[in-house]
Amino acid sequence: MNTSRRVFISSAVAAGLAFAGILAAGNAAFALQAAAEDPIPHIDVVVEKVPPGNAFFSGPTDARGMLYFRHLDAGYYEVRDPDNTVRAGIRHRGGPARWQLRQRRDSRRPIWTLADQSDPL
Numbered sequence: 001m002n003t004s005r006r007v008f009i010s011s012a013v014a015a016g017l018a019f020a021g022i023l024a025a026g027n028a029a030f031a032l033q034a035a036a037e038d039p040i041p042h043i044d045v046v047v048e049k050v051p052p053g054n055a056f057f058s059g060p061t062d063a064r065g066m067l068y069f070r071h072l073d074a075g076y077y078e079v080r081d082p083d084n085t086v087r088a089g090i091r092h093r094g095g096p097a098r099w100q101l102r103q104r105r106d107s108r109r110p111i112w113t114l115a116d117q118s119d120p121l
Contacts, residue, residue: 037102037113039065045079045101050089058082061101066117069097079114088112 040061047057047067061067067079074094079101080087086109090099098117103110 037104040101040103040112041065043101044082046082047077047079049073050076050078065101067097067099067101071095072097079112086110086112088114090114090116092116092118 041063042060043065044058044060045067046055048055049072057067057069072092072094074092076089076091078087078089079099088101096118100115100117102113102115104113
């Protein structure tokens with residue numbers, strides 16, 4: 001049974017359009033995921049260096065979800081809520097720090113991330 005050339009071409013075009021739709025939907029989902037992190041303003045947090053795990057800051061983020069420090073030693077830091085239920089970590093090279101605390105909107109449980117906004121110079 002021979003398939004006509006017109007049917008073959010239209011099937012190939014339909015398959016190509018469907019694949020392009022899948023790619024477009026995937027890119028749209030990626031864009032939504034990237035935009036799904038919002039700053040967390042005015043939330044009480046605790047900041048500690050790991051190790052040794054000693055808290056050196058306890059207080060709220062500002063209106064943009066930012067935390068500012070004049071000088072931090074190089075190392076790994078964790079920011080958590082006072083109840084120790086949600087945390088985020090970041091590696092810092094040392095010196096002044098400007099971090100923005102963000103949270104994903106579309107998850108069942110909060111997931112925090114820290115974005116380093118520090119000027120490298």
